[in-house]
Amino acid sequence: MRTVTVGLLGCGSVGQNVLNLLERRRAIFADLGVQLVVCGVLVRDIGAQRDVPAGTPLTTDPSFLNECGMVVEVMGGIDKPLSLLSPILRSDRPVITANKALLAERWDVLREHALGGRLYYESAVMAGTPIIGPMSTVLRASRFIRLQAVLNGTCAYILSQMEEGKPYQQALSEAQALGYAEDPPTLDVGGFDTAHKLAVLARFCADGDFKFADVKVRGIEDVTLDDIEAARASGEKIKLVATLERDGSGWKAEVAPTRLSNDHPICTSGAGRNAMVYEGEECGPLVFAGGGAGGMVTASAVVGDIMDCVLGFPGHVPLH
Numbered sequence: 001m002r003t004v005t006v007g008l009l010g011c012g013s014v015g016q017n018v019l020n021l022l023e024r025r026r027a028i029f030a031d032l033g034v035q036l037v038v039c040g041v042l043v044r045d046i047g048a049q050r051d052v053p054a055g056t057p058l059t060t061d062p063s064f065l066n067e068c069g070m071v072v073e074v075m076g077g078i079d080k081p082l083s084l085l086s087p088i089l090r091s092d093r094p095v096i097t098a099n100k101a102l103l104a105e106r107w108d109v110l111r112e113h114a115l116g117g118r119l120y121y122e123s124a125v126m127a128g129t130p131i132i133g134p135m136s137t138v139l140r141a142s143r144f145i146r147l148q149a150v151l152n153g154t155c156a157y158i159l160s161q162m163e164e165g166k167p168y169q170q171a172l173s174e175a176q177a178l179g180y181a182e183d184p185p186t187l188d189v190g191g192f193d194t195a196h197k198l199a200v201l202a203r204f205c206a207d208g209d210f211k212f213a214d215v216k217v218r219g220i221e222d223v224t225l226d227d228i229e230a231a232r233a234s235g236e237k238i239k240l241v242a243t244l245e246r247d248g249s250g251w252k253a254e255v256a257p258t259r260l261s262n263d264h265p266i267c268t269s270g271a272g273r274n275a276m277v278y279e280g281e282e283c284g285p286l287v288f289a290g291g292g293a294g295g296m297v298t299a300s301a302v303v304g305d306i307m308d309c310v311l312g313f314p315g316h317v318p319l320h
């Protein structure tokens with residue numbers, strides 16, 4: 001049996017679910033000949049209420065990172081995780097992250113490590129609904145034409161609740177209570193979280209060095225119940241849609257509230273969920289849909305990445 005030591009950065013809703021799911025899947029790791037040992041869990045407040053396995057080594061001191069064979073980052077933010085992860089990546093140790101903001105905005109530092117196969121981030125886009133895996137492997141055989149997607153669970157939830165007549169502010173509070181929203185939720189409702197995710201995806205199908213700043217962003221703050229009613233009268237729904245498509249010799253990447261017909265696959269795939277229509281010349285139009293936010297849904301993809309890593313599969317390698 002091989003022992004693999006894992007460090008965890010962050011123990012919010014996703015981190016707690018990762019720890020519990022690792023515990024639940026202990027037998028599968030054993031079948032793979034691996035005993036995973038969590039050697040430290042970095043938190044801000046040790047005394048906070050948490051649902052984690054007994055004996056979880058919570059700490060505010062990141063020095064345990066020196067001992068870790070791999071590091072899992074689910075703390076969010078940009079500068080702090082980057083400073084903690086940089087030495088790990090520089091020492092060629094694998095990193096698994098759910099942090100789309102970090103991936104989108106600090107690609108200048110992370111790209112070389114992703115190209116080296118040391119960065120795993122299936123959970124960063126559409127959470128437990130696999131999209132980065134297919135885009136970084138099988139879909140490359142087809143010439144990419146276009147994608148259209150709902151990538152933010154908070155906005156999907158808010159807009160679906162507004163369709164039921166709920167005011168915007170009440171729907172936002174409910175999305176926060178469900179653990180979907182970022183802190184601050186401006187990242188969600190302003191469209192920036194969707195733009196982060198679109199930039200991450202663009203690096204697999206458009207340009208391996210796609211810049212976050214090249215995404216044009218508009219959020220849902222100005223969408224009113226009247227707008228939703230007007231769409232309904234035309235047999236349409238309003239969704240916060242991310243679009244990536246060819247534009248001459250370059251790419252057009254945009255996030256904006258968009259009216260789509262009720263029978264569009266993005267509208268029929270579930271009110272609060274994520275969904276994508278991906279079009280490649282040879283593979284044709286494909287639909288991916290499922291849970292895209294929330295603790296256990298996200299943890300399922302994080303633990304999947306840990307399994308890939310211990311099996312020796314490379315991380316998610318963008319276009320060269």
Ligand code: HSE
Pocket residue numbers: 124127151152153154155180181182188193292293294
């Ligand atoms: N705040 C994000 C969302 C979480 O609502 O989709 C998952 O990335």
